[in-house]
Amino acid sequence: MQTRSSAEIAHEILQRCLRGEDWRQESYFQLLSACCGQDPDEARAASEALFGVLVEGLADRFEPSLSDTYAELFAEAVAFAQPGWSAAELVKRYRRVRKTRVFDAKSDHIRTVFVLSRVTLGADIAVTSLALDASKRRFPSARVILVGNAKSYELFANDPRVGHIPVSYGRGGSLRDRLLVWPELQRHFSEPDSIVIDPDSRLTQLGLLPVCPEESYFFFESRAFGGDSSESLTELMRRWLGKVFGIDNAAPYV
Numbered sequence: 515m516q517t518r519s520s521a522e523i524a525h526e527i528l529q530r531c532l533r534g535e536d537w538r539q540e541s542y543f544q545l546l547s548a549c550c551g552q553d554p555d556e557a558r559a560a561s562e563a564l565f566g567v568l569v570e571g572l573a574d575r576f577e578p579s580l581s582d583t584y585a586e587l588f589a590e591a592v593a594f595a596q597p598g599w600s601a602a603e604l605v606k607r608y609r610r611v612r613k614t615r616v617f618d619a620k621s622d623h624i625r626t627v628f629v630l631s632r633v634t635l636g637a638d639i640a641v642t643s644l645a646l647d648a649s650k651r652r653f654p655s656a657r658v659i660l661v662g663n664a665k666s667y668e669l670f671a672n673d674p675r676v677g678h679i680p681v682s683y684g685r686g687g688s689l690r691d692r693l694l695v696w697p698e699l700q701r702h703f704s705e706p707d708s709i710v711i712d713p714d715s716r717l718t719q720l721g722l723l724p725v726c727p728e729e730s731y732f733f734f735e736s737r738a739f740g741g742d743s744s745e746s747l748t749e750l751m752r753r754w755l756g757k758v759f760g761i762d763n764a765a766p767y768v
Contacts, residue, residue, distance in 0.1 A: 524567035578738035626708035630715035631662020648761035
């Protein structure tokens with residue numbers, strides 16, 4: 515019998531997800547095994563299928579009903595690649611942090627605001643820049659730090675209020691390679707009196723990776739916030755920032 519490729523398996527699982535069928539098939543765990551295998555070429559090819567076909571196929575549709583499917587499916591991938599983590603616990607945390615939560619503490623108690631890059635330049639202009647703008651205004655005495663690659667920071671490098679922590683996301687690596695950023699983020703975000711604004715970043719695998727205490731973490735789930743609204747991501751981010759931080763007119767900028 516001919517062995518199916520990782521891409522074929524990923525496409526099959528994606529279609530099951532889109533039809534609302536059970537994706538927890540043996541083939542999915544075979545795909546994860548290939549992603550974490552000893553053969554680097556096979557691991558990269560399988561990981562490309564996992565992310566390029568399955569993860570992006572779920573996330574890029576921006577359908578609220580698929581957000582839960584993504585969380586459950588990718589939590590299994592994280593737990594498979596990182597023994598000791600529970601997929602069920604990751605999903606429980608995700609369902610907690612996805613709820614819009616108002617920042618109700620005093621602004622002057624916050625010394626550092628970390629804003630995660632969305633990794634792509636277009637999304638950093640349309641979405642992340644609004645979070646930077648709102649952070650500067652809501653926390654006038656705090657450091658505002660963009661966390662992402664050098665290309666993303668170049669968009670804001672002339673803004674004296676925006677600092678930078680260089681963190682790269684290995685888009686072409688294996689599943690385990692792409693999760694290496696996790697402990698790095700946890701280390702950076704351990705500062706006292708700090709908060710993290712996550713605009714649905716690939717650095718946290720769209721909010722699944724716990725990078726700081728929940729009370730310090732503010733997550734904009736761009737794939738589900740606003741329900742079936744036809745508003746743009748920029749408008750949705752502006753509305754979310756208004757609800758969470760009381761800044762109603764945040765604007766994109768470079």
